[in-house]
Amino acid sequence: MSTRATRVASRAAQPMFRRRSLRQWFDTADASELPDATRADRIDWLRAVPFVAMHLACLGAIWTGVSPTALGVAAALYALRMFALTGFYHRYFSHKTFRTSRAVQFAFALIGAACVQRGPLWWAAHHRNHHRHADTALDPHSPSVRGFVWSHMGWFLTPRAFRTELERVPDLAIFPELRWLDRYDIAVPVLLALALYALGVLLQHVAPSWHTSGGQLLVWGFFISTVVLFHATVTINSLAHRYGSRRFATRDDSRNNPWLALLTFGEGWHNNHHYFPGSAQQGFRWWEIDLTWYGLRLMALLGLVHDLKPVPAWVLGKAAR
Ligand SMILES: [Zn+2]
Numbered sequence: 439m440s441t442r443a444t445r446v447a448s449r450a451a452q453p454m455f456r457r458r459s460l461r462q463w464f465d466t467a468d469a470s471e472l473p474d475a476t477r478a479d480r481i482d483w484l485r486a487v488p489f490v491a492m493h494l495a496c497l498g499a500i501w502t503g504v505s506p507t508a509l510g511v512a513a514a515l516y517a518l519r520m521f522a523l524t525g526f527y528h529r530y531f532s533h534k535t536f537r538t539s540r541a542v543q544f545a546f547a548l549i550g551a552a553c554v555q556r557g558p559l560w561w562a563a564h565h566r567n568h569h570r571h572a573d574t575a576l577d578p579h580s581p582s583v584r585g586f587v588w589s590h591m592g593w594f595l596t597p598r599a600f601r602t603e604l605e606r607v608p609d610l611a612i613f614p615e616l617r618w619l620d621r622y623d624i625a626v627p628v629l630l631a632l633a634l635y636a637l638g639v640l641l642q643h644v645a646p647s648w649h650t651s652g653g654q655l656l657v658w659g660f661f662i663s664t665v666v667l668f669h670a671t672v673t674i675n676s677l678a679h680r681y682g683s684r685r686f687a688t689r690d691d692s693r694n695n696p697w698l699a700l701l702t703f704g705e706g707w708h709n710n711h712h713y714f715p716g717s718a719q720q721g722f723r724w725w726e727i728d729l730t731w732y733g734l735r736l737m738a739l740l741g742l743v744h745d746l747k748p749v750p751a752w753v754l755g756k757a758a759r
């Protein structure tokens with residue numbers, strides 16, 4: 439096709455892709471066909487509207503005010519969902535560093551989906567691509583290749599990144615319940631938001647001394663908690679490939695950063711992790727605080743997970759030097 443004909447065809451396809459962008463807010467199934475190459479790697483602003491709106495909704499705190507109840511709910515939901523992301527979306531679904539039952543797998547896939555970071559298959563497929571191509575042109579989110587802002591919050595807003603590469607996650611795609619969660623990934627966050635609003639309304643009536651309301655729990659428990667959780671998570675893509683120390687001379691730019699490790703429950707030991715991604719533990723020394731590892735150990739004691747893969751002795755030997 440001539441350049442002019444390509445341009446005309448591309449323009450004719452635009453309303454179709456626009457309609458699809460809107461539909462994809464609710465149903466992510468129809469993402470196999472990409473617009474032309476240039477647009478596939480540019481931010482799709484129409485589909486980015488909910489992401490921007492989530493940030494603006496945090497300003498609702500100006501009207502709802504705050505209370506210890508709202509702060510407690512926001513913090514608890516941050517902690518629970520961060521653990522679901524690091525322990526399950528990352529260490530379980532992406533790297534298979536331990537085993538668990540199908541029920542526990544689904545329970546944590548549900549909590550992970552409540553983070554508004556898409557479904558477990560999408561998350562794991564992109565993360566496996568990240569390890570495979572870390573800090574090369576094929577890495578979905580390298581700050582070294584496309585800059586800090588892009589690695590933090592640009593990359594996932596493109597049509598190309600929207601699709602779940604099922605060929606990367608055949609081991610997860612065999613579970614219909616996970617495929618369903620991945621397709622309708624917005625269902626869980628919407629239910630969480632509604633439940634928080636209802637809880638706030640209930641508390642306002644039955645426990646007025648807690649000084650909370652439906653709007654307040656919605657803003658703090660859902661919007662603020664989720665936005666903070668999002669930015670904390672993606673620091674591992676952006677900051678942990680730029681700031682910190684490099685214990686291992688990996689082929690990528692991954693760093694160990696204790697501040698990020700605290701914020702993300704252990705994920706900040708990112709140079710350790712890129713050197714040996716096959717372990718459920720990311721802090722390799724006793725002083726490398728790794729809250730997710732402690733949480734997984736506790737779950738193992740309770741019989742909920744098993745076969746946690748440890749850091750091998752040869753890796754520990756290198757880490758001790
Ligand atoms: Zn990385």
Ligand SMILES: [Zn+2]
Nearest residue numbers: 565569711715
């Ligand atoms: Zn990883």
